[in-house]
Amino acid sequence: MKKFTCIILMLLLWLPGCSGDQPGASSEVLITDVILIDGTGSDPQVGVDIRIADGRIAEIGPDLSAASGSETIDGSGKYVIPGLIDAHVHMDAPIVFQLTPEEKTRVVENNPRAFLYNGVTTVLNVSSDVDWIFEQRQAEREGRLLSPRLYVMGRSFTPVDGWGSRHGGALADADAAVARAQDYISRGTDGFKVIIEDGLGASGTYMRMSEDMMMAISRIAWENDVPIYTHAINLDEFHSAVAMSSTAIVHGLEDPIPPGDTILQDMVENNVMFVPTHSLWEAFLRHDEAAADLNDPILRGSVPHFLLDYMQDPEYRAEETRRFLAVADMPVYQWAEDKIPIFSENILKAHQAGVIVATGTDAGGPVGFNFQGYNLPWEVKLFVQAGMTPMEALVAATRNGAMVIGVEDQLGTVEAGKLADLLILSDDPLDDIENIRKIETVVYKGKAYPRSEFAYQPTETGE
Ligand SMILES: [Zn+2]
Known part of the structure; x- marks a missing residue:
């Protein structure tokens, strides 16, 4: 002002x-x-x-x-x-599938506090209901909402039948993507989230974004100086993410990097940062052992207790599993078990190659134990387990997060x-x-x- x-x-x-x-x-x-x-x-x-x-x-x-x-x-x-920075969240995501609208409201209303309680003072919200999330940002900036600093961008760009299209707003063609981009720019968007994944692993379950649509988004982003946050998982998609001038890739890399492949050098040379969301894959299968079967006092300070009670019920969990398998439409638990060591190894390789690596959790997505706020310290710990020093992991969770959002002159240190x-x-x-x-x-x-x-x-x- x-x-x-x-x-x-x-x-x-x-x-x-x-x-x-x-x-x-x-x-x-x-x-x-x-x-x-x-x-x-x-x-x-x-x-x-x-x-x-x-x-x-x-x-x-x-x-x-x-x-x-x-x-x-x-x-x-x-x-x-x-203050910690989570560079991949969804403030309106409910953690589980089976909530009533009233229960979902209680979870969502608690989310800002859950982040602050866990020391997360800034988040990059990469996909949420458009009107709602821009209003949340406005409320946070005007002091009407006590929430981590919100950087937001509406819904993901994904083609019809693409990954994430179940949230609505899938794009028919490149023109539709440009129209969406213009709408978000007029709202003062903090980025574009672009999904180019076609399903976990080699499943090809979902429609992959066309070259045409990717390049149309890349062009309008470049013309308007809007960062692109790309949802990619495999090596081929990572190369596409670099080709479309992504600011950051906001998931991990599931493939081993073959000798001679230049993806990490390409990311360094093109300033493409990396938010591997490692706790997300872990959360398919387990929770941070600090949560001690969901009874940790810090977890209970983070999440509405009715939800933790539900999650401790084996039948409830079985139904969550069934619904997640239906959405993923592939054997996602086995996939995670197999890929977690590769994801972890790629975090360290990227870091050692000089890629800026930052923490993000994909918090709130209903995959298992994907807690808002609570999982960010877990992500930091997983970076250390991947081979970073505690100091390097702390920088990843603070300064590097600010770099991904583009606010390192104001935040992160x-x-x-x-x-x-x-x-x-x-x-x-x-x-x-x-x-x-x-x-x-x-x-x-x-x-x-x-x-x-x-x-x-x-x-x-x-x-
Ligand atoms: Zn996400």
Whole structure:
């Protein structure tokens, strides 16, 4: 917002503050004597203070002084990392198939808190109901909705009978794709999500997007400087994703990379980033062992309890399995079992080749245990299990996520001048990456919240 317009609006509306994208965040916070892991990959800074003012990180250094009236948090012995970024979510996805509309509403309404509770302060929402998701973004930006920062883009581009066409809005031809793109551009879209997968594995269950349609989308994206987030799974589709100038590929690579294949170098040279959604494949089969059969207190702070009760019922789970098999239309569980080691290996290969790799979960899609918010720390842990160091995995979950969204000048690291989204942890995440679940305080848009403030509140009936 221009400063002048802002002042006029303040006078007209008697707004308490006018810091543009920081509604309500005018107070100062001083966090003292922390160990700062800033998200750039540099060594931790020990014993520093962080001063936050007007929603931004004003200053980092030893012995900073607090302005009068500011909130001071004693951070001695604690660790600060940037707020986490999930670069592949669906805020309106219900996690399971079998909910009533009322139950679905309860899950969806809880999702923003579920992310914040798990330290996820920014998300890239790559497909949702169009009107709804743009309104959610507006509400978040105006301070009407307490939610992670939302970057959104309406429904995926997919051809008639393509993957994801069950959500509606499948495209008949390239002209239809261009018309869709123009509509989204007029809404200020943060990207285009393009599905070129034709079904998991070599199934060919779904219609693959034509070259024609891909290139039409690529052209209009390039002309309007809109990022393309591509849903691809196999090697051939990965090459197509590079050819259409994708900003990022937002799923893993299921094929081993044969000797002589240049996909990773092509991704580096063309600045195509990688969001492998590894916890998604794992979630077909299992949940993070931290969830301990869905009784982990942090999981119960993240998800409505009635849903966890359903998921613990073997009959309910069997029906979920049946419905997922019907949607995938191929032996998806065996496929995941076979492919998970390859997916994992490709994360490390991409990272070692110099591809920017970022965390995303595909949260909410009904595949098994695909929890919003809760699964992002799991994704980070899986990166470490794939062979990254905890520091590299943390950078993937913070700065790299910001790069995928194109907001790395504002978000993703804890540096003076950046927007103030950060987490205070009780234990060292570099010592054990599981410690990113040990969140004490979430500083979001410059305001400090005890984590418990975002916990799921059971209803009177205990759900
Ligand atoms: Zn998705």
